[in-house]
Amino acid sequence: MADYHFVYKDVEGASTEWDDIQRRLGNLPPKPEPFKPPAYAPKVDADEQPKSKEWLDAREPDELEDLEDDLDDDRFLEQYRRMRLAELREAAKAAKFGSIVPITGSDFVREVSQAPSDVWVVVFLYKDGIPECGLLQTCLEELATRYPATKFVKIISTDCIPNYPDRNVPTILVYNNSAVKGTYVGLQKFGGKRCTPESVALALCQSEPVLNDGQSGGDSSRDNVIEGVRRKFIEKVVAQHEEREEDDDSD
Numbered sequence: 050m051a052d053y054h055f056v057y058k059d060v061e062g063a064s065t066e067w068d069d070i071q072r073r074l075g076n077l078p079p080k081p082e083p084f085k086p087p088a089y090a091p092k093v094d095a096d097e098q099p100k101s102k103e104w105l106d107a108r109e110p111d112e113l114e115d116l117e118d119d120l121d122d123d124r125f126l127e128q129y130r131r132m133r134l135a136e137l138r139e140a141a142k143a144a145k146f147g148s149i150v151p152i153t154g155s156d157f158v159r160e161v162s163q164a165p166s167d168v169w170v171v172v173f174l175y176k177d178g179i180p181e182c183g184l185l186q187t188c189l190e191e192l193a194t195r196y197p198a199t200k201f202v203k204i205i206s207t208d209c210i211p212n213y214p215d216r217n218v219p220t221i222l223v224y225n226n227s228a229v230k231g232t233y234v235g236l237q238k239f240g241g242k243r244c245t246p247e248s249v250a251l252a253l254c255q256s257e258p259v260l261n262d263g264q265s266g267g268d269s270s271r272d273n274v275i276e277g278v279r280r281k282f283i284e285k286v287v288a289q290h291e292e293r294e295e296d297d298d299s300d
Contacts, residue, residue, distance in 0.1 A: 145263070147197035149173065149190055154208040164200060166226040169259045173203040174213065174220040181236055184244065185219045191246040198263035223259055230257055247279075 071077040145168070152160050164170050173189055175182035186203065193201040206213040206220065213220075223231035233239070233252065240248040253259040262273070 146200045149193050149201040149203050152202045152204050161224050162227050168200050170200045170224040172222040174206040176218050182219045188246045188249045196260040196262050198261035
């Protein structure tokens with residue numbers, strides 16, 4: 050007959066009163082901590098995670114083609130559609146204006162004086178046939194495109210101010226919160242007949258955050274405008290210098 054014997058194993062972490070006494074006397078080592086398995090964390094599938102615009106922009110054409118093969122078409126297209134709609138909504142918030150709007154004297158209060166308090170309005174007073182007005186309008190048209198959160202309007206000078214002398218046009222009035230914040234008569238403060246969109250932008254933003262691209266606000270917007278204008282000015286100077294060098298080489 051075989052000799053059987055049993056070894057009793059208590060619940061893990063359990064201890065007898067005798068063992069507790071021995072441990073307090075230092076005769077036994079400290080009781081080990083009961084085993085606790087790590088919390089369950091499901092494996093994250095990278096393909097299941099939403100793809101940001103930056104992630105998509107960083108993909109090579111071959112990788113994008115692989116995505117179309119690997120991912121479910123409906124799910125991928127729906128995700129991309131939602132992302133594009135969000136981008137368009139953000140762009141629409143920023144692009145409130147984007148061009149010079151012609152107005153008449155009867156429109157002035159509604160379009161200028163009653164504009165929202167967070168909107169800066171650049172009012173361009175002009176007369177047809179005056180070369181300086183055409184030059185400044187060209188600059189303002191470019192600025193209106195660059196800074197779509199700033200409102201640009203133009204009005205014939207005598208429609209805005211009766212008997213306004215032609216010698217004072219072009220004139221720019223800057224409005225905010227129903228008040229005139231700046232007045233610019235002629236082209237002198239913009240660099241004269243050599244004025245550029247950059248020189249006009251610098252003059253308008255010297256003391257107030259007049260120009261706003263819709264991406265920032267307050268003083269930070271003014272600083273961004275000034276820095277951007279300086280950068281564009283340098284780029285133009287470099288481009289003109291390179292063009293002159295190419296012309297010299299061709300000769």
